[in-house]
Every structure is written in C-alpha cells, then in structure tokens.
Amino acid sequence: MSFSISKVATILALGVVAVSALSSNVQAQATGFPTAQESDPTVMGWMEGFPPAPDQRITNPDSNFFSFPRLRWSVCHLREFLPTEQVSRGLGAPVPFNYALDETIDDVTFLPIRGEEEMTWEESLFANYTDGILILHEGRIVYERYFGCLDEAGQHAAMSMTKSFSGILAEMMVAEGTLDDTALVQEIIPELEASAFGSATVRQVMDMTTAFEFSEDYGDPDAAIWVYNAAASPFPKPADYDGPEGYFEYLQTVGPDPDGIQHGDEFHYRTPNSDVLGWIISRVSGQEVTELLSDRIWSRMGAEQDAYMTVDGVGTPFAGGGLSAGLRDLGRFGQIMLNDGEWQGEQLIPAAAIESVVGGGNLDDFAAAGYADLAGGSYRGQFWIFNNDHGAYAARGVHGQTIYIDPTADMVIVRFSSFPIAFNSRIDPTSLPAYQAVAEHLMAQ
Amino acid sequence: MSFSISKVATILALGVVAVSALSSNVQAQATGFPTAQESDPTVMGWMEGFPPAPDQRITNPDSNFFSFPRLRWSVCHLREFLPTEQVSRGLGAPVPFNYALDETIDDVTFLPIRGEEEMTWEESLFANYTDGILILHEGRIVYERYFGCLDEAGQHAAMSMTKSFSGILAEMMVAEGTLDDTALVQEIIPELEASAFGSATVRQVMDMTTAFEFSEDYGDPDAAIWVYNAAASPFPKPADYDGPEGYFEYLQTVGPDPDGIQHGDEFHYRTPNSDVLGWIISRVSGQEVTELLSDRIWSRMGAEQDAYMTVDGVGTPFAGGGLSAGLRDLGRFGQIMLNDGEWQGEQLIPAAAIESVVGGGNLDDFAAAGYADLAGGSYRGQFWIFNNDHGAYAARGVHGQTIYIDPTADMVIVRFSSFPIAFNSRIDPTSLPAYQAVAEHLMAQ
Numbered sequence: 001m002s003f004s005i006s007k008v009a010t011i012l013a014l015g016v017v018a019v020s021a022l023s024s025n026v027q028a029q030a031t032g033f034p035t036a037q038e039s040d041p042t043v044m045g046w047m048e049g050f051p052p053a054p055d056q057r058i059t060n061p062d063s064n065f066f067s068f069p070r071l072r073w074s075v076c077h078l079r080e081f082l083p084t085e086q087v088s089r090g091l092g093a094p095v096p097f098n099y100a101l102d103e104t105i106d107d108v109t110f111l112p113i114r115g116e117e118e119m120t121w122e123e124s125l126f127a128n129y130t131d132g133i134l135i136l137h138e139g140r141i142v143y144e145r146y147f148g149c150l151d152e153a154g155q156h157a158a159m160s161m162t163k164s165f166s167g168i169l170a171e172m173m174v175a176e177g178t179l180d181d182t183a184l185v186q187e188i189i190p191e192l193e194a195s196a197f198g199s200a201t202v203r204q205v206m207d208m209t210t211a212f213e214f215s216e217d218y219g220d221p222d223a224a225i226w227v228y229n230a231a232a233s234p235f236p237k238p239a240d241y242d243g244p245e246g247y248f249e250y251l252q253t254v255g256p257d258p259d260g261i262q263h264g265d266e267f268h269y270r271t272p273n274s275d276v277l278g279w280i281i282s283r284v285s286g287q288e289v290t291e292l293l294s295d296r297i298w299s300r301m302g303a304e305q306d307a308y309m310t311v312d313g314v315g316t317p318f319a320g321g322g323l324s325a326g327l328r329d330l331g332r333f334g335q336i337m338l339n340d341g342e343w344q345g346e347q348l349i350p351a352a353a354i355e356s357v358v359g360g361g362n363l364d365d366f367a368a369a370g371y372a373d374l375a376g377g378s379y380r381g382q383f384w385i386f387n388n389d390h391g392a393y394a395a396r397g398v399h400g401q402t403i404y405i406d407p408t409a410d411m412v413i414v415r416f417s418s419f420p421i422a423f424n425s426r427i428d429p430t431s432l433p434a435y436q437a438v439a440e441h442l443m444a445q
Numbered sequence: 446m447s448f449s450i451s452k453v454a455t456i457l458a459l460g461v462v463a464v465s466a467l468s469s470n471v472q473a474q475a476t477g478f479p480t481a482q483e484s485d486p487t488v489m490g491w492m493e494g495f496p497p498a499p500d501q502r503i504t505n506p507d508s509n510f511f512s513f514p515r516l517r518w519s520v521c522h523l524r525e526f527l528p529t530e531q532v533s534r535g536l537g538a539p540v541p542f543n544y545a546l547d548e549t550i551d552d553v554t555f556l557p558i559r560g561e562e563e564m565t566w567e568e569s570l571f572a573n574y575t576d577g578i579l580i581l582h583e584g585r586i587v588y589e590r591y592f593g594c595l596d597e598a599g600q601h602a603a604m605s606m607t608k609s610f611s612g613i614l615a616e617m618m619v620a621e622g623t624l625d626d627t628a629l630v631q632e633i634i635p636e637l638e639a640s641a642f643g644s645a646t647v648r649q650v651m652d653m654t655t656a657f658e659f660s661e662d663y664g665d666p667d668a669a670i671w672v673y674n675a676a677a678s679p680f681p682k683p684a685d686y687d688g689p690e691g692y693f694e695y696l697q698t699v700g701p702d703p704d705g706i707q708h709g710d711e712f713h714y715r716t717p718n719s720d721v722l723g724w725i726i727s728r729v730s731g732q733e734v735t736e737l738l739s740d741r742i743w744s745r746m747g748a749e750q751d752a753y754m755t756v757d758g759v760g761t762p763f764a765g766g767g768l769s770a771g772l773r774d775l776g777r778f779g780q781i782m783l784n785d786g787e788w789q790g791e792q793l794i795p796a797a798a799i800e801s802v803v804g805g806g807n808l809d810d811f812a813a814a815g816y817a818d819l820a821g822g823s824y825r826g827q828f829w830i831f832n833n834d835h836g837a838y839a840a841r842g843v844h845g846q847t848i849y850i851d852p853t854a855d856m857v858i859v860r861f862s863s864f865p866i867a868f869n870s871r872i873d874p875t876s877l878p879a880y881q882a883v884a885e886h887l888m889a890q
Contacts, residue, residue, distance in 0.1 A: 050727040051693045051759050059759055060528070060681075079753075080760055083505070083525050088598050091749045093538035153533050236505075236680060248496045282495040304536045306751055308524075314496050314504055315525055 033420040034069060036126040041073040041149045068420035071399065075131065075157045075418045076149035078324050079308055083234045085290040085317055087298050087307035087325075095302025095344065097328065100140040102442070110437035113373055113429035124434045128400050128427055131156055132327040132416040136335055137409070137442045146327070148418060155305060155324040156416035159397025162309070162323035163274040167382025168337075169281050169292055170206055171353035179284050181206065188280050191248070196256045197276050200263040205280070206381050207361045208273045209264050211257040227253070228272065234313045246314040247275040267365035267379055271320035274382060278319025289317045300348055301332045321397070327414055334403045334412035353381075358393060358407070360385040373428045386432075390439060398422035400431070409439035478865040479514060481571040486518040486594045513865035516844070520576065520602045520863045521594035523769050524753055528679045530735040530762055532743050532752035532770075540747025540789065542773065545585040547887070555882035558818055558874035569879040573845050573872055576601055577772040577861040581780055582854070582887045591772070593863060600750060600769040601861035604842025607754070607768035608719040612827025613782075614726050614737055615651055616798035624729050626651065633725050636693070641701045642721050645708040650725070651826050652806045653718045654709050656702040672698070673717065679758045691759040692720040712810035712824055716765035719827060723764025734762045745793055746777045766842070772859055779848045779857035798826075803838060803852075805830040818873045831877075835884060843867035845876070854884035 037043070045056050058070045060081035065074045074081065106122040125133060131150040135143035150156050173179035179188075185205060186198035196212035197205065204210045215223040230243050231250035244250040251272060278289045285292050290309050298307060307325035309317040336342070337357075341349035361380035371377065378385045385393045390408035395401075400417025413435055419427050482488070490501050502508065503515045505526035510519045519526065551567040570578060576595040580588035595601050618624035624633075630650060631643035641657035642650065649655045660668040675688050676695035682688075689695040696717060723734045730737050735754050743752060752770035754762040781787075782802075786794035806825035816822065823830045830838045835853035840846075845862025858880055864872050 047760055050724060050733070051691060051761060057759055060679075079524070080528050080530055080756055082528060084529070085525055086600075091539060091598055094536060153536055155531075234505075246496060279495060288495075311525055314502055315492055316496060 036129045036147070039069040039072055039129070039420075040147070041069075041076075044069060044073070046070065046073040047077075068418075071420070072129065072131075072418040073149050075399070075416070076154050078157050078310060079155075082310045084308040084310050084322075084324075085288070085315075086294075087290050087309060087323070088294040089303035089306050089329075090294070090299035092302075094304040095332075097136070097331070098140045100137070100142055101144075102137075102142040102445075105135065105143045105438060105441065108434075108437050108441045110433040112433060115429065119430060119434070121434055121438060124430050127430045128415070128417050129419045130400070130415060130417050132414070134327050134331045134412075134414040135438060135442075136331055136338075136412040139335060139339075139410075141328075141331070142442065143438075144327075150327065150416060152326070152328065153305070155307065155326055157397075157401070158321075158323040158325055158330070158395075158416075159399060159401045160271070160274075160321050161330070161395040161397040161401050161403060162319065162321045163271075163277075163382040164395035164403070165293055165297070165323060165333075166274050166277050166281065166289060166319040167206060168349065168353060168357070169289070169296060170202070170277055171356050171381045172296065172349055173281060173284060174202075174356065175350035175352040179280070185276060185280065188283055189276075191252055192276070192279075195252050195254045197251060197254060197272075202277075202280060204263050205273050205276050207267070208269055208379055208382075209267050209362070209365055210270075210273055210276075211261040211263050211265060211268075212270075212272070213255045213258050214268075214270055214272065224254070232312050232318065234311060237313070246312040247316050247318070248279055248314075251276055251279065267362065267369050269369070269379065274320030275318075277382070278317065281319075289319050297333065297336075297348065298329075300346070301329075301336060301343055303329045303332060305329055327416060330403050330414045331412060334405050334414055337403075337405050338407060338410065338412055357381040357383045358385070358391065360387060360393075363387070371425070373425060373432065388436070390436070392435070392439075396424055398424065400424065400427045402431070404435050406435070406439045409443050411439050411442055413438070481574045481592070484514040484517055484574070484865075485592070486514075486521075489514060489518070491515065491518040492522075513863075516865075517574065517576075517863040518594050520844070520861070521599050523602050523755060524600075527755045529753040529755050529767075529769075530733070530760070531739075532735050532754060532768070533739045534748035534751050534774075535739070535744035537747075539749040542581070542776070543585045545582070545587055546589075547582075547587040547890075550580065550588045550883060550886065553879075553882050553886045555878040557878060560874065564875060564879070566879055566883060569875050572875045573860070573862050574864045575845070575860060575862050577859070579772050579776045579857075579859040580883060580887075581776055581783075581857040584780060584784075584855075586773075586776070587887065588883075589772075595772065595861060597771070597773065598750070600752065600771055602842075602846070603766075603768040603770055603775070603840075603861075604844060604846045605716070605719075605766050606775070606840040606842040606846050606848060607764065607766045608716075608722075608827040609840035609848070610738055610742070610768060610778075611719050611722050611726065611734060611764040612651060613794065613798060613802070614734070614741060615647070615722055616801050616826045617741065617794055618726060618729060619647075619801065620795035620797040624725070630721060630725065633728055634721075636697055637721070637724075640697050640699045642696060642699060642717075647722075647725060649708050650718050650721050652712070653714055653824055653827075654712050654807070654810055655715075655718055655721075656706040656708050656710060656713075657715075657717070658700045658703050659713075659715055659717065669699070677757050677763065679756060682758070691757040692761050692763070693724055693759075696721055696724065712807065712814050714814070714824065719765030720763075722827070723762065726764075734764050742778065742781075742793065743774075745791070746774075746781060746788055748774045748777060750774055772861060775848050775859045776857060779850050779859060782848075782850050783852060783855065783857055802826040802828045803830070803836065805832060805838075808832070816870070818870060818877065833881070835881070837880070837884075841869055843869065845869065845872045847876070849880050851880070851884045854888050856884050856887055858883070 058065050108121040109118045131148045174181045181203040186193040192198045200210040216225045217223045305326040310322035340351045361378035366378040376387045390406045392406040395403040400419040402415045404413040503510050553566040554563045576593045577591050619626045626648040631638040637643045645655045661670045662668045750771040755767035785796045806823035811823040821832045835851045837851040840848040845864040847860050849858040
C-alpha cells in the first residue's frame, strides 16, 4: 500500500470507502502495533502542556492525525480539527438510564473466529483498542467502561455508523409516506439526472445496490476516491483547483459503472450512496441532516449531550461518516431501535421503519460481496444485518465502531474504538463472538 | 481604510484589536447600511437550500464571512467555519430561570447620546442589529427576544466578552491564592522571559496596562497585527510561512514598546494581553481555558447548552475572543456576578474575585485612552467598569455584544448583536442610555 494515510486522513474520507477492496497486507500490519495500553493517548501524552511539545502535537492537516497511534487521540477530538455543525439535544433535562451492573461480564469467555484459544470479554476490549463500551440489557445499563481518550462527557467519532442515522431517517420518511423508495433519485434531486445516481431508485441508494464509477485505486491520482476526497475537504482549495466543491457537486460528476454493471445488480459498500441519501432526506424535509437528526431523534430521546457532524466546504454535513457523539446517547438510539421505535411512551421512530431494516436486504447480493465473517448477512437501510440466530443487526464504522442490537437477548452493545487499522474484517473475529457470548450470558441470568 | 476585511475576518482576529485606533471614517460608514430587518439572514436567504445557491453561500475563508451583511449569519455559525473546542455544560439537568415578563419594556424611552430625539427600547433593538436580548431583574427573566440568526437553542459569538471569562477565572485564582497578581509573567511563563510580556506583572496583563510593540498599521504587511493574525489562523499555513504558529509562539515574539512606554504607564485595550492571561491560567491550573471554564463555571451553573471556543492551529483556545454561547447561559453568568458569586447555595465564584473587578481599575489610565462615551470609567480584570450612578460594569465585544451588570437595579442585560461595523463607540450611544432607562424603569416597579 503506497498511498498516504495522511492524505486520506486530511479529508476524513478514511475508511468510508469500500472495505472489500483492501489488500490483505494492510491487515497483516495489525501485528506488531503497540498494545491498547501502550498506545493509550494519556500514556503517549498527546496534546498535553501549554503549548504541547512539538513532538506531542496533533494538528491538522499535516500531522497524520488519523493514523495510529495519533488516531487514538483524534477520534475524540474531531471538532478541534474540522468545521462542524451541532446536532442539538434540545434544552430539556436528560433522561438517565437505570443501572443493573453485572460485574461477571468481564469474565465471559468466547472463542475468536479462526482462533485457537478462548479470550475473556475484558481481554477483547484491549484487543480491540476500545475507547468506550456500553451494554444495555432489558433497557438497563449492565456494563459501561471508558478507556483512552473517552469519558462519559466526551464525544467519539462514529465514522460510518453515521450512515445508519441517515438510513433510519430515510426509512422513517418512507414509513411516513413522505419519501417513495421506488422513486428514481432524479425525480427528487434533478441535479443528479446526468449522474449515475439519477437513474437509481431511492431504495437502491439506501441499500447500496447502485452501480457507478468509483475507482479506489489509491495509486492513481485521478481515481474517483481522490476527487471525492478533495471535494469533501472543508479546507481552502489550492488556487489551481478546478474540481467539484463539496459532496453535492461531487455526486453530480459521478458516471456509470465502466464495466456495465447496472443498478440493482450488486451490493457495493460505497460511501457516496450515503451522501446521495443525505441529499435526498434534506431535499424532502427542507432540513440539513444535522437539523433533521436533532428534530427527529436527538432532541426527543433525552440525550445527555449534543452530537455534531463534520461539514464540507459549503456547509454540507457528511451524511456518510461525519457524526461524533457520546457513548450513552448512542445507547439510547440502540435501545429505541430495540424497542421497535417506542421511547418513553412515544413512538419516536415508526415501527415500520425498523421492520424494514430488520427484514434485511438481498442475501445473494451481499454474499457476492464476499464478507467472510458476515456470511449469510445482508445490508438494508444503511444497517448491517447479521442474520444470526439472535436476529442481530448493527450500525458499523471503521476502526471498530458499532451499535450492535440483539433483539433475542434484549441487548444493545455500543462500542467506540480506535483499532490501529480501519477495517472491521480485522476486528470482527474478536468482537462478534464476544457479543454473542455476552448475549448468551445475559439470557442465562 | 484600505485593508481587506476578508483578510482580517479570515483569521477571526477582527475587532479584537484596539478600538481607539480606528479612524472616524469607518464609523461614518454606518450610515447607509441596510436596516436590521432588511439584512436579517432569513430575509437574505444565506445558506438555505441543498446546496445553497452560489451567491447565497457563506464559506470560509474567502467569502467575506465576517463582513456585513454576511456577518449577521456567521455570528451564529462560527463552528461551521473553524475548528473549535467544547466548553461542556456537564451531563446534569439544566436549571431553568423563573420568568416575570414585563411587556411594557418595549415602550421605555431614552435619549441617545448626542441624540436629539427619544428612542424606544424596541427601536434600539433594531438600531443595534440585535440578535438576542435578555433582561434579568431580581433574578428573573423580565424580557427575552431573538432575531436574525439566533434562537434559544443557538450559540452566538461572544467576541471579546471572552476576555471577561478569562479575566474572572484569573481573578478567582488570585482570590483563592493560587495565582499571585503581583508576580512577573516570566515567573509563571518562562517562555515569555525574552518577550515584552515577561517583565509585566500578572495584574498589568489582567488590566491591560502592559506596554509592548503592537502596530495596527493595516497598510503595513509586516505590522504586528498581521503577524498575530497569521499565527492565530487554524488553517494550513502557506508552504513558505516561517512566522509563529499559534497564540503562544506569537506572544514570544513580541518586543518592547518602540516609544519607550513602560508597563503600568498606560491602559491600552489589546487582545494579546488576554492570550497571555489564557496562557497563565492554563499553566497554573494545568487545564486548557475551555476545560477550566467548564470545570469552574459552565458545568456548575445549570447551563442549558455547551459553549465552545475557536482554537488556533495547535489547539489553543482563543482566550481573547473565541467563545460562542447561548443567550440565557450568559445570563446565568451575569446573574452569578450580580449575586457576588453565589449560585444555588454554592459560592461558585469567590466574592473577593468579583469585588476586585467591581472595584475598578486606574481611572487616569483609562481617561487617557479617550473613550468618549465611557468617560469616568475604567478597565479591571478584563471587564469594563462604567463608574456610573448604578455602579454598572460589563463584558463587551465588538459588533454590540454585552453582558451589562447593574447592581443597583438588580439587573443583568445580555445582548448579542451583529451591528454592521465592529466598534462599540458607534453602538454605545443607542445602547448605554437604553440600559440605564430600563434599569430606572425596573426600579420604579
């Protein structure tokens, strides 16, 4: 891999591109990294002192702020690098969770995928460079810990879990009849008529079964991924820059799949779909994604903290990966999903919106994408559906972010992490079986 | 005035420089601006639509985002242009104010300074391009209105009111014995030993009676104001940039007054003093100004909203002007000052800290600075002391920001504004007598 991580990181599109395209030698790099304890930002001393010593500074955009181990500090501090918009919690009192802590969870054991030795739950937290972990069972917090850069009053990058918020907002509109998921994108966003997206249906965008030209050949400076990244950067463009400005202009430049693949043929996990979806829900609602997320969810769930989203250079929130939020607030959202949308006596999310997600996407399309450790799963409404015995599904983001919802065990797990490499294929083997083991532990209580 | 407003605005040092240095022809420009109603951001349509039309975009840093009328949108959206740090309200329930609304305040009349016709309170709101106005009397809200870009859930730029927060934190440390205001700056910040600031006392910094070289000749590209502005910018520096990086490096480059003026000789309202003070209180406390402000004030006053501060390129909060906050939260702070530091049964700010401010600064020094409409006043601990009959004092920021505290009338007024030009000398004539008239009105109830 010769591409510059810092270049990717600069524009924060890191890890929001296809997971499957990455070569295995990146994954091999995981061995040999300093441990979670060794790379703890407080051990590293990043940004301490007034001013921080030059070799302890993490600044933007030339400081590799999103490469390990600096990543471990930066995931809690994105707003200090980038322009952002608030996702307001409103002005009322937060609604606290009840606690029923289970101290035996740390000792729950599981066998990692392809592993030969059992691992304890607590060991898995360090193996995955966990920054925050929350387990809700029957609506109460049974487990909650913070590490590294995070504490209960902090916000952590949600990365591509952002997509699931864009997705559920779209599913809500579909359920409420304000958005027709069979409509063509160009009927809602005429500006996209000439782009590949114009002829896709809203549902194909939501489920990432669109077809479009999107080279992730990082060695090619003209590859789409670089055009996308440059367009997305909120920083001043070079004087000779003549590419698109912002997510929406970029999307208009996207052409059809060069190999003739048609919409609906295949599932490809590609972030520009989420940007199209952000545009759609904004156009339909008349609200930015930040406002919509606040009005429909954040300000109604008794959130403890505002969340925020990064924006491009024309103020468009990054619907595919820009959210940062508090751990327990993501727990509230997960619990609402688990409750079929009901929250404190109110139907906060239409049950039909959640049913659409839980029902899952096309199994064959997903199988063809070759996610080995997610075999049998699917992708629907910007959520990952595991189709396991428990009917679990999740919001997921690179470097180990997850909201894992297990309806059978009446359990939600939220994890913020800063694993040294981005790809969940490296992280899942010590995560998914751990979640299942805790679910079984809780069900046996 | 030939300097580029956009260049100043780019690095957000606009208006944090000396007020007295400005030529009167700038003030003359105030006539002929569109009215408050005409320039209302919602009327102008700034940043509406997905995406906003090119001529309705306000982006950074090349869009004159801090020049009128764009200013009127930007004052509520600084975090969308610039990296920021949170000032956390904590996670508890906000403590609401009680209301005792007085609808007759709108009809209170006053004679503007140098005016010939009386004006009503309500007329003064439009004359001053008010974005948010709050009046507290005997601890209850008697008046509260929002205009333009602001609502009760929004945050507005506090501009140089930020200084008063840095100042009161320093006064608290002095009162508590952790900061000696007679100490030399170099004893606390050895890095400043070779700069002009090193030989000043902490008190001289707090009261802006330091002497140092600080040219505000905007026509001279080597003037200190440009060096300061470039250092403060959080954006990537040009490849050939070899100047200081961030507030703290800039302060180390500041030389003595070229005319031989000594510390203590004169009062000069100059923002770098507040940056020195921010450095001092951070070094003494081990906390960034944002953390300190949260720990000591914001998280203890039942605030409704987080506040935030802009940061430089190495993550240092702008102690001289970087704060944005909600209207009622500044009201809480003003009420605490009025209460001699007591708040909900707790001595949140030592009474001695407030006594130090209220006691005022050197009258002769202030008189020599020539603020015509503030005659008889002084400057102390980063607050403006009016020395009027009511013993009023204030935090003030350019474009009309104020927290006006009137102990005699048991009244606090908070105003956020976006007056077309920066200088309060243009704004005070229709503001200070209005505050006095409302105070007398409330006292007569």
